[in-house]
Ligand code: KG4
């Protein structure tokens with residue numbers, strides 16, 4: 001019988017100090033997240049310096065908790081995985097340095113993982129029937145990528161944002177209407193009961209690549225709408241505005257994604273990343289995929305936002321391929337997926 005593969009995984013690319021123990025890629029033995037959100041809320045967004053300092057303070061404790069909850073020690077671990085980009089350089093460096101030190105001290109193999117690969121692989125955790133090839137839309141605070149997952153660990157990016165990421169647009173709009181940080185969940189909540197057709201916001205198309213996105217025009221349109229209403233002394237219906245903005249983002253994401261699925265001849269589609277936690281987006285994608293007879297997959301809410309289980313999952317395939325990193329592994333803030 002094959003020996004089980006236990007991966008100790010680290011994720012510190014932004015404001016979550018996360019450590020997980022993942023067995024054979026699909027079984028999560030522990031998944032501990034120390035979220036710094038409360039600390040950053042005061043500033044209306046992530047303060048990189050605070051994020052790095054908090055990671056240093058918490059990473060030891062979170063690692064002990066992850067090993068303890070999984071009921072294992074470092075001696076039981078097969079390999080160590082860590083997100084090495086993209087993300088905030090200071091934040092990434094804490095995870096990378098910690099993982100390298102542990103790998104060096106224990107003699108265990110080290111596996112550097114791309115953060116977006118982690119988000120995509122979050123889908124494999126709960127969906128045992130999901131297998132490549134498929135198209136995946138990754139929408140988070142830092143990224144909006146349309147990716148063809150050709151095989152495990154084999155990706156082709158066919159579309160990306162030209163300016164703001166989808167999550168960034170959510171965060172900026174939320175700040176403009178005074179909903180606070182992080183904006184996505186606040187807008188999601190505020191939109192409940194709002195009319196998505198109340199205000200028509202633009203759906204931007206990028207002329208030279210039908211799969212690329214652009215959200216900065218939408219963000220400006222929302223800001224103009226708010227300023228216009230203020231100047232006229234009109235009251236803004238927050239629920240309608242949130243629902244209309246959310247619908248404008250979702251419409252563009254659905255249109256581009258479905259175009260890719262059909263033009264390229266795939267029958268399976270998945271979403272990933274923090275924005276994939278949006279309730280209206282999930283419902284709209286599920287509806288569209290059913291209509292179009294496309295198999296639809298999404299991670300549960302917990303696995304949409306940053307966590308280390310997804311990094312341990314992605315590392316399982318890299319381990320099987322023998323894709324190990326050296327001790328010269330460095331944090332790469334602008335790391336490309338391919
Ligand atoms: O994947 P993630 O945790 O971190 C990055 O890799 O960026 O994504 C965070 C982003 C934030 O912009 C947050 O506002 C957004 O995901 N987000 C949401 C929701 N929950 C989180 N956006 C829309 N609706 C949500 N329910």
Ligand code: ZN
Nearest residue numbers: 140274305306
């Ligand atoms: Zn992320």
